[in-house]
Ligand SMILES: NC(=O)C1=CN([C@@H]2O[C@H](COP(=O)(O)OP(=O)(O)OC[C@H]3O[C@@H](n4cnc5c(N)ncnc54)[C@H](OP(=O)(O)O)[C@@H]3O)[C@@H](O)[C@H]2O)C=CC1
């Protein structure tokens with residue numbers, strides 16, 4: 001019989017699983033690993049020197065589980081969806097009371113809720129944990145968002161804290177709430193990630209198509225912006241990707257990459273959930289839709305040929321200091337609005353599911369390790385940690401000041417892009433949301449009148465309490 005020596009088991013040794021296992025091994029934990037392609041476990045042990053000595057490869061699921069100390073911690077890092085269910089069905093008959101299954105992949109939180117309920121009927125425990133940071137984050141310190149029973153988290157904390165990213169010494173991992181809370185927060189993290197990336201791509205579009213700059217010149221601009229308010233991992237990698245050359249052609253790498261964005265589902269889930277909760281996360285929606293439109297390249301090319309006669313005004317953008325400052329301020333302002341939308345979805349979900357999500361803690365664990373990490377998240381942490389946490393980030397005094405200072409830049413950039421025919425769907429959505437959200441009297445009084453006319457849906461009045469129906473003229 002094999003010795004039960006491993007502190008944790010990692011099932012799935014793709015990009016994330018292999019690197020997470022190495023991260024744990026490096027921190028001194030013995031990690032049993034199992035993978036559909038069995039050889040990957042042996043390679044992980046044999047190709048990683050001393051760290052590899054803490055990796056315990058296994059040939060079968062029985063062997064894998066037999067190497068784990070009790071209670072067993074079994075961490076899944078496999079693609080979202082039915083594979084997680086299949087793997088759960090495979091291991092559950094072999095578990096013992098108290099064992100813990102951790103789904104550390106991305107997951108639709110509705111699946112996590114269902115799996116949590118399923119496992120509640122057993123003597124085992126289930127944790128849905130979002131992990132962010134990509135390959136390098138998994139290897140050297142990701143940000144981790146944990147959902148499940150708080151007591152279960154206590155069993156994981158001694159491993160998760162050492163392997164997590166640190167922001168000024170603080171671990172970027174936290175228990176955020178029961179059942180689906182961790183995966184929900186990760187989903188919204190990714191929705192914000194989509195918005196951030198799309199808005200950066202739109203500014204890139206203005207620099208390329210409005211100002212005619214080359215990739216190398218744009219790399220310098222983003223690198224410069226990364227030294228100030230926009231300082232973030234995504235702006236940093238934007239500069240890196242723009243500076244990279246293709247070895248085959250000598251051209252900038254971005255110029256030889258097809259403009260069709262992939263998506264694995266988290267952005268879409270974040271939009272679906274925001275709509276279910278009745279929160280307008282319009283910037284995130286625009287970003288997800290932009291990826292969908294991008295993937296229809298042949299259709300776009302046809303449309304381009306059909307509308308070749310459409311004349312756009314000359315782009316009024318300027319590449320001088322003032323012009324670039326305007327673009328920087330526009331991106332910064334739209335970014336605040338996008339994050340406010342993401343946090344508004346979290347606020348609504350917290351109430352809907354009685355999760356009591358710690359918004360300040362969420363911002364805190366996003367400051368390092370994850371894909372949206374940035375200095376800006378420290379400002380959000382402070383806003384939520386203050387004496388009076390805002391109901392919406394756009395109400396926090398710090399952000400009122402910043403958005404008030406930057407909104408005219410955003411307005412000018414969106415207006416100039418519209419006139420020049422440069423697509424900026426996410427920046428425009430951020431601006432429109434801001435203008436809609438900041439007016440005390442909107443225009444849906446007309447919508448209510450129409451609904452009442454055609455369907456007797458009733459309305460409220462401005463001057464008296466109660467529910468009213470009007471006898472509209474027959475149309
Ligand atoms: N890549 C990233 O940047 C991030 C990914 N994630 C999430 O982490 C999870 C894993 O992603 P990632 O590591 O990138 O994925 P990979 O595609 O690199 O790896 C997938 C892993 O799952 C295994 N696998 C695939 N299909 C099956 C199956 N039918 N049965 C059993 N095992 C299977 C693969 O085994 P085999 O080796 O045999 O193919 C491999 O070990 C996903 O949920 C992803 O969304 C989260 C954060 C960041």
Ligand SMILES: O=C(CO)[C@H](O)[C@H](O)COP(=O)(O)O
Nearest residue numbers: 132133262263264265266371
């Ligand atoms: O979760 C992640 C980062 O936080 C993954 O990188 C995710 O795969 C990104 O999403 P998509 O593939 O849809 O762009």
